[in-house]
Amino acid sequence: MFHRFANPTRFQKLSKVIEPWALAIMVLCLGPGLYYALFSSPVDYQQGHTVRIMYIHVPSAWMAMFCYVAMALASAVALIWKHQLADIAAKATAPIGAGFTLLALVTGALWGKPMWGTWWVWDARLTSVLVLFFLYLGYMALRDAFDDPARGAKSAAILSLVGVVNVPIIKFSVDWWNTLHQPASVVRMDGPAIHPEMLLPLILMAVAFKFYYIWLVLVRIRQEIMAQRVRALHQREASA
Amino acid sequence: MNGVLAIMSRELRLAVRQSSDSMMVIAFFVIAVVLFPFGVGPEPQMLARIGPGVIWVAALLAAMLSMERMFQADYEDGSLELLALTPVPLELTVLAKVLSHWLTTGLPLIIVSPLLAIMMNIPPEGWGILILSLALGTPTLSLIGAVGAGLILGARRGGVLLSLLVLPLFIPILIFGVGSVDMVLNGLETKAHMLLLGGIFLGSLALTPWATAAAVREAVA
Amino acid sequence: MADFLGDNLDCIRGERRVLSGLNFQISDGEILVLTGKNGTGKSTLLRLMSGLLRPQGGELSWDGESIAEDPSAHNDRMTYVGHAEAVKPAMSVLENVEFWRSVRTKPDKTAMDALAAVGIAHLANIPARYLSAGQKRRVALTRALTSGAKLWLLDEPTTALDVDASTAFGATIQAHRQAGGMAVISTHTDLGLSDVRHLNLSPS
Numbered sequence: 001m002f003h004r005f006a007n008p009t010r011f012q013k014l015s016k017v018i019e020p021w022a023l024a025i026m027v028l029c030l031g032p033g034l035y036y037a038l039f040s041s042p043v044d045y046q047q048g049h050t051v052r053i054m055y056i057h058v059p060s061a062w063m064a065m066f067c068y069v070a071m072a073l074a075s076a077v078a079l080i081w082k083h084q085l086a087d088i089a090a091k092a093t094a095p096i097g098a099g100f101t102l103l104a105l106v107t108g109a110l111w112g113k114p115m116w117g118t119w120w121v122w123d124a125r126l127t128s129v130l131v132l133f134f135l136y137l138g139y140m141a142l143r144d145a146f147d148d149p150a151r152g153a154k155s156a157a158i159l160s161l162v163g164v165v166n167v168p169i170i171k172f173s174v175d176w177w178n179t180l181h182q183p184a185s186v187v188r189m190d191g192p193a194i195h196p197e198m199l200l201p202l203i204l205m206a207v208a209f210k211f212y213y214i215w216l217v218l219v220r221i222r223q224e225i226m227a228q229r230v231r232a233l234h235q236r237e238a239s240a
Numbered sequence: 241m242n243g244v245l246a247i248m249s250r251e252l253r254l255a256v257r258q259s260s261d262s263m264m265v266i267a268f269f270v271i272a273v274v275l276f277p278f279g280v281g282p283e284p285q286m287l288a289r290i291g292p293g294v295i296w297v298a299a300l301l302a303a304m305l306s307m308e309r310m311f312q313a314d315y316e317d318g319s320l321e322l323l324a325l326t327p328v329p330l331e332l333t334v335l336a337k338v339l340s341h342w343l344t345t346g347l348p349l350i351i352v353s354p355l356l357a358i359m360m361n362i363p364p365e366g367w368g369i370l371i372l373s374l375a376l377g378t379p380t381l382s383l384i385g386a387v388g389a390g391l392i393l394g395a396r397r398g399g400v401l402l403s404l405l406v407l408p409l410f411i412p413i414l415i416f417g418v419g420s421v422d423m424v425l426n427g428l429e430t431k432a433h434m435l436l437l438g439g440i441f442l443g444s445l446a447l448t449p450w451a452t453a454a455a456v457r458e459a460v461a
Numbered sequence: 462m463a464d465f466l467g468d469n470l471d472c473i474r475g476e477r478r479v480l481s482g483l484n485f486q487i488s489d490g491e492i493l494v495l496t497g498k499n500g501t502g503k504s505t506l507l508r509l510m511s512g513l514l515r516p517q518g519g520e521l522s523w524d525g526e527s528i529a530e531d532p533s534a535h536n537d538r539m540t541y542v543g544h545a546e547a548v549k550p551a552m553s554v555l556e557n558v559e560f561w562r563s564v565r566t567k568p569d570k571t572a573m574d575a576l577a578a579v580g581i582a583h584l585a586n587i588p589a590r591y592l593s594a595g596q597k598r599r600v601a602l603t604r605a606l607t608s609g610a611k612l613w614l615l616d617e618p619t620t621a622l623d624v625d626a627s628t629a630f631g632a633t634i635q636a637h638r639q640a641g642g643m644a645v646i647s648t649h650t651d652l653g654l655s656d657v658r659h660l661n662l663s664p665s
Contacts, residue, residue: 031349079282138408141401145396145398146395147392155392155458158387158455160453162451166412169412169440170411173411174411176415179417
């Protein structure tokens with residue numbers, strides 16, 4: 001059993017070093033980012049202050065996509081090179097990505113209400129994010145649906161690769177569907193053309209979210225390694 | 241070649257002898273569509289407006305329901321692992337099963353669709369394109385569904401899980417399938433949709449057998 | 462002369478280490494009988510030998526070449542009879558046997574001959590749903606007889622069979638070995654086999 005955990009042990013040491021830095025960078029970006037987003041960035045002439053939700057909504061949507069791709073990449077590494085840490089990284093990323101997806105959906109709703117008077121609009125980005133949410137749920141459900149964790153891991157890995165190939169196709173078809181059904185009004189949740197003044201807080205928030213992800217995924221990987229150790233100990237007790 | 245034909249013929253033989261499976265799929269298809277007039281009212285103009293979408297969604301769900309049996313029975317009685325051990329490449333075996341699934345599920349749906357088009361008051365100009373779009377789309381549903389069916393073998397609550405996994409992946413096919421019918425009914429060109437549906441079908445044909453075979457190998461290991 | 466070798470095999474199933482550093486070797490005309498308590502990995506080893514399962518460590522090789530290199534060739538040269546019968550109730554007994562024979566590249570006995578050899582030729586045209594457990598087992602065994610495979614991998618082949626049927630099948634295995642074939646068998650029953658080697662899988 002020992003050789004299985006040799007890698008993870010080294011990882012845990014490395015992770016403990018990286019985590020505080022990731023957290024620090026996240027706070028450094030989040031602070032000014034939120035300040036610009038909430039206070040000093042320009043107000044939209046049409047939407048007023050509600051455009052500020054964009055600074056959370058747009059980076060969340062980006063992170064939702066980013067996490068899915070990261071999950072698929074980790075799954076590919078796990079499948080091809082049988083790399084155990086990559087497998088754990090994929091498992092750890094999924095709920096974080098799902099969380100960002102949910103955040104994007106909720107902030108989308110909060111943004112939509114003042115703008116169009118409804119809690120939900122079928123705009124292209126929001127709809128794509130909704131489908132992405134289901135892809136995340138499917139991954140997590142499949143992973144947990146097996147009594148043998150290794151089986152769940154491999155199945156979910158294959159699913160994530162199938163999903164990542166489909167994501168651009170889904171995006172394309174949803175964009176297409178959206179323009180077809182709303183030829184007159186262009187429902188765009190980007191807000192107006194991005195001013196340079198809007199760009200800085202947006203990027204700060206995006207970077208902050210990225211480092212939040214890095215910090216959180218490292219913590220979750222360490223947790224999962226611990227959980228595996230506990231399971232191994234139980235196994236040993238049972239067969240002794 | 242001989243081996244693939246033997247596998248294909250066994251699949252068809254079993255499907256024919258257990259033909260109530262196909263019947264149930266068609267029955268579900270019809271009932272699902274029939275529910276809509278009850279739900280939204282029988283006003284002809286509106287039924288015609290939502291008809292293509294309703295028929296397509298019902299076809300998706302009907303195909304979904306029968307997806308599980310592609311591998312489940314063979315998995316449970318030990319045939320699937322033996323199929324993985326034949327000299328025939330597993331990818332070809334998978335394709336044989338997908339083809340058989342389509343012949344016993346997709347094809348009946350296509351045949352019944354004009355009847356449902358009548359019930360949903362879709363004008364006759366739209367029937368041809370409805371059939372054609374289903375003909376191009378349903379094989380893709382079988383191909384993609386096969387990946388899901390392979391992935392859930394041995395999982396708890398496999399049937400429900402399969403729907404969650406596969407229905408989001410069906411969305412592009414749904415969009416382009418219904419889109420093509422709507423286009424024709426509005427007197428517009430539909431070549432782009434057909435090309436897209438055809439492209440998605442060819443892409444799935446090339447890629448999904450590998451994923452499905454990988455999932456099956458994983459399940460029988 | 463063919464050589465089937467297992468070198469330093471490690472296998473983990475469901476996060477539990479089932480096999481550790483296991484070695485085996487078998488050549489033409491040999492029978493290897495696996496012994497050991499339940500749960501010691503006999504079925505796992507047979508599945509590793511069939512290629513269904515890949516080991517986490519070590520290698521299986523046929524005549525010096527790893528079996529993972531050419532799975533199709535390995536499937537061609539071996540036949541695996543596990544715990545499951547793989548009998549389709551909606552097909553007749555003969556159809557069941559003929560199907561598994563038809564996917565082999567160089568089949569051996571005909572379907573009827575194989576059924577006769579296990580003593581159920583009279584059931585050929587009956588739908589398989591009416592068969593008893595012992596009869597279904599015998600249908601499963603015909604797969605080995607029709608396969609034309611050199612290597613027979615048999616996991617508890619005579620479960621649910623009575624003494625006569627077990628001994629009869631033992632004779633079939635002997636005939637296979639005399640023709641130059643090899644067999645790896647996991648069994649608790651005495652099949653009346655002579656001159657066999659044993660491999661004991663002690664708990665890891």
